[in-house]
Amino acid sequence: AQSVTQLDSHVSVSEGTPVLLRCNYSSSYSPSLFWYVQHPNKGLQLLLKYTSAATLVKGINGFEAEFKKSETSFHLTKPSAHMSDAAEYFCVVSRNAGNMLTFGGGTRLMVKP
Amino acid sequence: EAQVTQNPRYLITVTGKKLTVTCSQNMNHEYMSWYRQDPGLGLRQIYYSMNVEVTDKGDVPEGYKVSRKEKRNFPLILESPSPNQTSLYFCASSLGAGGNYEQYFGPGTRLTVT
Numbered sequence: 001a002q003s004v005t006q007l008d009s010h011v012s013v014s015e016g017t018p019v020l021l022r023c024n025y026s027s028s029y030s031p032s033l034f035w036y037v038q039h040p041n042k043g044l045q046l047l048l049k050y051t052s053a054a055t056l057v058k059g060i061n062g063f064e065a066e067f068k069k070s071e072t073s074f075h076l077t078k079p080s081a082h083m084s085d086a087a088e089y090f091c092v093v094s095r096n097a098g099n100m101l102t103f104g105g106g107t108r109l110m111v112k113p
Numbered sequence: 114e115a116q117v118t119q120n121p122r123y124l125i126t127v128t129g130k131k132l133t134v135t136c137s138q139n140m141n142h143e144y145m146s147w148y149r150q151d152p153g154l155g156l157r158q159i160y161y162s163m164n165v166e167v168t169d170k171g172d173v174p175e176g177y178k179v180s181r182k183e184k185r186n187f188p189l190i191l192e193s194p195s196p197n198q199t200s201l202y203f204c205a206s207s208l209g210a211g212g213n214y215e216q217y218f219g220p221g222t223r224l225t226v227t
Contacts, residue, residue, distance in 0.1 A: 004155075006155075009153065032213065036216075036218075041220075041221075042220060042221075043117070043203060043218035043219055043220045043221055044156075044203070044205075044216070044218040045218070046215045046216070049215070051213055090155055090156065101146075101156075101158060101216070103148075103155030103156040103157070104155050105153050105154060105155045106153075106155050
């Protein structure tokens with residue numbers, strides 16, 4: 001079994017300040033982990049993925065995430081928020097083989113001017 | 114342009130009236146799936162398909178049917194919709210199954226069942 005918990009349903013930051021979106025997972029095998037972003041009225045777009053290579057993963061638009069096996073975490077960070085980052089973010093865990101994708105409940109990021 | 118398309122984008126219907134939401138991808142992907150998105154629950158997988166004529170249930174298949182007669186199309190069928198199927202639905206495709214493959218999502222279909 002696998003599960004994903006996004007620890008904050010809403011995060012609000014000021015433009016230019018750091019972003020931290022938290023994700024914890026549980027899995028009985030070595031998982032792949034993803035972050036997806038969903039802008040208003042749009043589909044989901046892949047930000048970055050971890051598939052058992054480097055533990056620090058860099059994605060698009062300046063985002064990165066660090067896989068910490070001991071903490072079962074995969075938090076998403078960005079040094080400086082931009083207004084265009086306002087969106088909903090989903091942490092996703094997947095088996096390396098098979099079809100099961102499990103989504104977290106989502107974190108809505110708001111960026112204040 | 115590589116994309117996943119869904120139709121319709123918005124649909125309001127009444128309880129019990131059969132409906133189909135179409136999904137098509139132009140990337141020659143083998144793997145396709147349907148999700149529903151509800152507030153606070155993230156996305157939950159309804160059905161998936163590994164290839165033509167190969168489909169299987171996801172987490173929440175009750176009340177839904179799918180078919181995969183062609184590689185590019187994966188329609189979602191609600192034979193007798195009920196209000197608890199009011200949701201935002203996404204179709205997705207990928208080159209293969211499993212964690213190494215990025216999912217490409219359609220723009221979503223917002224369904225309201227009254």
